[in-house]
Amino acid sequence: MLILGGTTEASAIAAALADHPRVRPVLSLAGRTRAPVLPAVPARRGGFGGVDGLAGFLQAHDVAALIDATHPFAARISQNAQAAARITGVPVIAVSRPPWIAGPSDRWTEVPDMPAAAQALGAAPRRVFLTVGQQELAPFRLAPWHHYLIRSVEPPDSALLPSAARCIAARGPFREDAERSLLEQETIEVVVSKNSGGAATAPKLAAARTLGIPVVMVARPAAAPGDTVPDAAGALAWLDHVVAPWERGV
Numbered sequence: 001m002l003i004l005g006g007t008t009e010a011s012a013i014a015a016a017l018a019d020h021p022r023v024r025p026v027l028s029l030a031g032r033t034r035a036p037v038l039p040a041v042p043a044r045r046g047g048f049g050g051v052d053g054l055a056g057f058l059q060a061h062d063v064a065a066l067i068d069a070t071h072p073f074a075a076r077i078s079q080n081a082q083a084a085a086r087i088t089g090v091p092v093i094a095v096s097r098p099p100w101i102a103g104p105s106d107r108w109t110e111v112p113d114m115p116a117a118a119q120a121l122g123a124a125p126r127r128v129f130l131t132v133g134q135q136e137l138a139p140f141r142l143a144p145w146h147h148y149l150i151r152s153v154e155p156p157d158s159a160l161l162p163s164a165a166r167c168i169a170a171r172g173p174f175r176e177d178a179e180r181s182l183l184e185q186e187t188i189e190v191v192v193s194k195n196s197g198g199a200a201t202a203p204k205l206a207a208a209r210t211l212g213i214p215v216v217m218v219a220r221p222a223a224a225p226g227d228t229v230p231d232a233a234g235a236l237a238w239l240d241h242v243v244a245p246w247e248r249g250v
């Protein structure tokens with residue numbers, strides 16, 4: 001079976017299947033992270049070459065089930081997964097963690113995309129904690145009057161940075177007390193985040209809430225149509241249903 005990964009959930013699913021008697025998992029990564037932390041299962045890296053390439057891969061490797069456990073903002077690969085599964089008849093499930101929802105003490109401005117997030121920072125210079133990943137920095141280059149503290153898993157290409165930016169490389173999960181200290185030490189005035197959901201990076205939102213710091217929250221792209229489960233456990237339960245007929249020799 002093929003697990004489309006790059007997330008905590010994908011790694012958890014792969015690790016849970018590492019010693020499965022009937023399933024041989026392969027974890028697929030886009031290859032964006034130079035030094036990913038990998039579970040002990042076979043892995044491949046790099047794109048498939050669109051829908052046709054992925055469909056060809058599923059057929060060539062006799063893939064019997066496909067789990068799309070990519071990030072909620074990785075819209076293209078999820079669309080491709082659904083289309084390739086339709087073409088080949090391979091059963092597919094998507095893992096989609098629930099989005100974060102603002103509580104009464106949160107000061108969120110919700111925006112539809114990254115250019116809108118850059119615009120929402122306003123015309124007056126602010127100290128911004130930018131946690132949107134290393135691939136989505138371009139719109140912030142158009143608002144160079146802010147000072148950006150950029151956190152990503154690996155340092156971004158310096159050519160992509162806004163002029164007043166400092167980078168820190170760090171991999172979650174993060175702790176709320178450490179997030180609060182960081183926001184205070186850096187005198188952060190506004191946080192920019194994707195609505196990724198999940199527990200690993202949520203502590204920055206709790207810290208912002210406690211300190212009364214506003215958050216510009218970028219909404220998710222439209223989800224690909226198809227069946228979804230909210231977490232790794234849901235995907236493993238779905239897989240049990242797929243595998244059950246094999247166990248009966250059907």
Ligand SMILES: NC(=O)c1ccc[n+]([C@@H]2O[C@H](COP(=O)([O-])OP(=O)(O)OC[C@H]3O[C@@H](n4cnc5c(N)ncnc54)[C@H](OP(=O)(O)O)[C@@H]3O)[C@@H](O)[C@H]2O)c1
Pocket residue numbers: 004005006007028029030031032045046047048049050051053054069070071073074075076077078080132133194
């Ligand atoms: N976007 C985020 O905010 C974010 C955050 C954390 C982790 N990630 C992870 O980073 C990866 C890339 O994200 P993205 O937003 O660039 O994706 P994307 O825009 O949906 O995908 C762009 C292209 O990258 C290739 N690709 C993406 N995920 C792949 C995978 N797991 N295995 C093999 N090829 C893959 C596919 O190329 P082909 O068309 O050639 O097959 C796809 O068409 C994903 O694995 C995602 O789970 C993304």
